[in-house]
Amino acid sequence: MLEIRNIVKQYANHRALDDVSTHVEKGTIFGLLGPNGAGKTSLIRIINQITAPDSGEIYFDGERLNPTHIGRIGYLPEERGLYKKMEIGEQMLYLAQLKGLSRKEATERIKHWFEKMEMQSWWHKKVEDLSKGMQQKVQFVATVVHRPDLIILDEPFSGFDPVNANIIKEEILSLNRNGATIIFSTHRMESVEELCDSIVLINKAKKILDGKLSDIKNVYRTNTYRIEHLPSKEPVTEVAGLFSIESIVDVPEESTTLTVRIADGKTINDVLMHLIPRVQIHELKELIPSIHDIFVQQVTAQASPAFIETHE
């Protein structure tokens, strides 16, 4: 869907994007991650053709990105905004027509969406008369009303209450099921794990890692497991060449929780075979780092002291 190659964007005093490349598979939900000021918005603006890169190129569906693609992209900026004094219906029509829909087509689709989102009565209202959550809903509809192939959402859930956030999330998933590719820019990791198929992590203008979420998690697996067993007479001890114990949490009369790291070349089954004769195993779980952990690990690993100071 989107092929991003060696994008460089230089502003007067800082480089916003430094040789960033990645690609977005068609029909996936793609997470664009990074701390504030990493260059996410700069990249989104380049994809939206709001600004142009200093070098590098972007291919949209195999074609070099050009103005004809504008109608196929829907963009929900982080900084939401609508004309305060304009009627909602007129405003939506205007925005949809700017995306290339005819007035008739736009009217039909907007009415459809208004019914779906239960906002039929808002047509003649002005934006300033709506609550913030309502405005967000309007803005979301304006983003997707022209049925874009690529939907770019910059922090889509900020400003929504949990109920509306859920409605929007369901809509995003349903759009995705119907074939839309979604780019999802955020620094909130919990939503990423839930929704994204692939991610790219940007920090300080540079790409740190990208790929399928599952692949990335695999890479960051540390072969660490948490094993909970019932109280035993003899404590479990490390076995060199098989596993090492990272921590022991003992709740007397109840259970003991071990965090073990398996030695290279061995599997969890080898460890279990060693443990089963000795203790009664109650629970077993692999400790896979969350995307949040990977994010923090990657970002802080890179961070200069100055960065920590400003962001801690």
Place this chain on the structure above:
Amino acid sequence: MNKIVLIIKREYLSRVKKRSFLLVTFLVPLAIIGIYGLTIYLTARSFENSKATVHVIDQSGLFSGKIESTKNITFLPVATAENTANQREQLLDADGKNFLLIIPSDFETSSRAELISRETASLTVQGEISRKLENVLRDIAFTNAGIDRATVESIRPEVTLAAKEITDEGEKDSSAGAAMGIAMSLSILVYICLFLYGSQVMRGIIEEKNSRIVEVIISSVKPFQLMMGKIIGIGLVGLTQFILWIFLSTTLMGVASAGLIDGQDLKAKVEQQQALSNGEAAQDRSQMGMLGTVKQELDKVDFRTIITTFLLYFFGGYLLYSALFAAVGSAVDSETETQQFMFPITIPLLFTYILSFGVLVNDPHGPLSFWLSMIPFTSPIAMLVRIPFGVPAWEIGLSLVLLIGGFILTTWIAARIYRVGILMYGKKASYKELVKWFRYKG
């Protein structure tokens, strides 16, 4: 291209539909008509009001039978013997239109008479009476010097100075007075309107930036399209307003003058007044003839050219300046921050505006006037000031071409600042910053 039309349409309709637009559009011509009508009405009334009765107490005896009543003033001689305080009371009691003219016995030497009334006599009445007395005194002086009054009357030469201009179409009547008046009004009108509509562009952009809608829109259209759409849309609002003003004013003006002067139109009234004053005494012309002269001069002015060039220069100047206003709007977060950038924009306009009263009007064809009407930043005012005095077509053409060139230049510069500025939130821009933005690629 289709998108820029959509933007123009929105900018245009959202403003034209506003109540304030309708209000201003209809109230301004009404105000103009109101002032115009009031002037005519008051003028007409002052003619009627000046019907007065003057009781003449001639102690000098110089005037018996020599003062003839005129259309407006009736002179009634009063026997000198009856001159008592009691009688004065009686005479003046009648109403405010009764005057008591006391001509003292030493009038021939002192040339002083008294006019007594309940209310101060209007200047018209005073003037007419004093002219009467002057005439009589002059006649006496002529007679004393042995000059026959009839001879003097017969050798009063009249010179009419018909100012003509040489133009391409041959000689043409010139109309310096009216031209000057029109020139002044045009310069005020353009000056006000450039600011009025220019700052609307600026405010519109600040609003879009503040409400953050700008980012949504420029993901659909180019910043340049948005800027030009806004500029053209608001410019069309301005043109609509002018055309409505011209249309409404002329229509209402016709209705008003027809209604106010009882079927007689202003011209007839004026001509009648002129004929009257000519026939009676030549000196009277100066006063009553003023209205006639203005009317004649206005007839000589080529309104079609003036309105056409006004619309051209207003629109050209508006495009040029509103591009600058747009750049300023994009660089700030609120209207209060615009001050530092507004100053250099205001200077050329203010400069020309002030000059137009002193220099340009008095020397409309001098080198300063010429150059100011060529420089795109000053020509919208300077050229319009010169137009009523007659400007060769090639000068207008050249100046318009330069104006269009200037507009393209400022738009190009403004667009480069605008595209960066609209995405800069919460950053206080300096001139240095603007130059940086201008240089950004893409």
